[in-house]
Amino acid sequence: MTNRNKKLLSIAVPVYNEAANVEPLLQRLTSVLNDLDGYDYEIVFTDNASVDETFEKLTFIARDNPRVRVIRFSRNFGFQLSILANYLETRGDAAIQIDADLQDPPELIPEMVRLWEQGNKVVYGIRRKRVEGLPSRLARSLGYRVISALSEVDTPRDAGDFRLIDRDVIEALRSTNDHSPYLRGLIASFGFTQTGIHYDREGRKRGFSKFDAFSLVRLGLDGVISQSTKPLEFITFFGFLVSTLSAIGALIYVFMYLIGASGQEGFTTIVLLVLVTQGFNMAFMGMIGEYVGRIYKNSRTLPVPIIEYRIEHPDAPRRISNASLEKRP
Missing domain, CATH: 3.90.550.10 (Spore Coat Polysaccharide Biosynthesis Protein SpsA; Chain A)
Structure with a gap:
């Protein structure tokens, strides 16, 4: 009692x-x-x-x-x-x-x-x-x-x-x-x-x-x-960083082309960069999916x-x- x-x-x-x-x-x-x-x-x-x-x-x-x-x-x-x-x-x-x-x-x-x-x-x-x-x-x-x-x-x-x-x-x-x-x-x-x-x-x-x-x-x-939403902020920052570096690389490539400079072929390097970038993209999509999944679960009335x-x-x-x-x- x-x-x-x-x-x-x-x-x-x-x-x-x-x-x-x-x-x-x-x-x-x-x-x-x-x-x-x-x-x-x-x-x-x-x-x-x-x-x-x-x-x-x-x-x-x-x-x-x-x-x-x-x-x-x-x-x-x-x-x-x-x-x-x-x-x-x-x-x-x-x-x-x-x-x-x-x-x-x-x-x-x-x-x-x-x-x-x-x-x-x-x-x-x-x-x-x-x-x-x-x-x-x-x-x-x-x-x-x-x-x-x-x-x-x-x-x-x-x-x-x-x-x-x-x-x-x-x-x-x-x-x-x-x-x-x-x-x-x-x-x-x-x-x-x-x-x-x-x-x-x-x-x-x-x-x-x-x-x-x-x-x-x-x-x-x-x-x-x-x-926290810091992981999403990091993804955004990383995206801007990669975009900026890509733009700089493209400008360098155009400049070298215009002055007739010969560059290295670098096929292996390109493949590795593509694989690494794809890996990051998949990880980031998974992280975003986790946030979306939580929104979906919490929106259900069960x-x-x-x-x-x-x-x-x-x-x-x-x-x-x-x-x-x-x-x-």
Whole structure:
């Protein structure tokens, strides 16, 4: 039951094929949250159409535990949309997103809450180090810095999705319409007061990562395209530069022809220049296509993601300060 004298914290957990991690995660979360004086809490799982026993396990838990709510999508809509949908389904005065694999420590939640109570609307975790190979660490570090350099807002570096956001931020997210969101940048773009906490990210102990190399590249593209038009500006600048150099080259060629100077044939050089130019053209067309594709997706009126099942106990806690806004049973 809801305690009328306590603020409500929502723990947002997106899951996909995490059956082995559900119970260990709940044990660590409840251990931390039960010791957090002055707060009530709920744990909201969004299941991205898992194909293992994740949903079955969560359903069994939610039917007996009023603090656990489960939402299952009709298909896998992607990690970022799963997080966004989870935020919008939470009922708390603040929501804390944490992955189910326990690489991010639940024991950091009390410190996040303390910084939130000091007036920060966003408290995010900064990964001081992580358990992975050197090539992966270098690629991630480079990706964060490229996104930060191209972004038109101050996007936190080395910060993942382990964060606390205030109810005001959640309501701002509710007003957005982005079918390919990059939440780290989107939340930063709102301009709310934010701060970070450094921590060491643990290695995964159960299951395996669902983020392959393609998924990471896709996330990086979303991070750049959703936050900036600088790539389009670069394409325009490059186009003007190549056009200018081509015009200068043409004038030089005409001048040499008029004075009767003999030039080198340079067939190989010409072929290589054509191939390189075509390569750039294809890359730039692909980049422009990414922007056009996002416009197409966001112009569609389909609900994304589509929720197929909701499982929750009738005594699930609700936020007192804004209970009238509740529109879901």
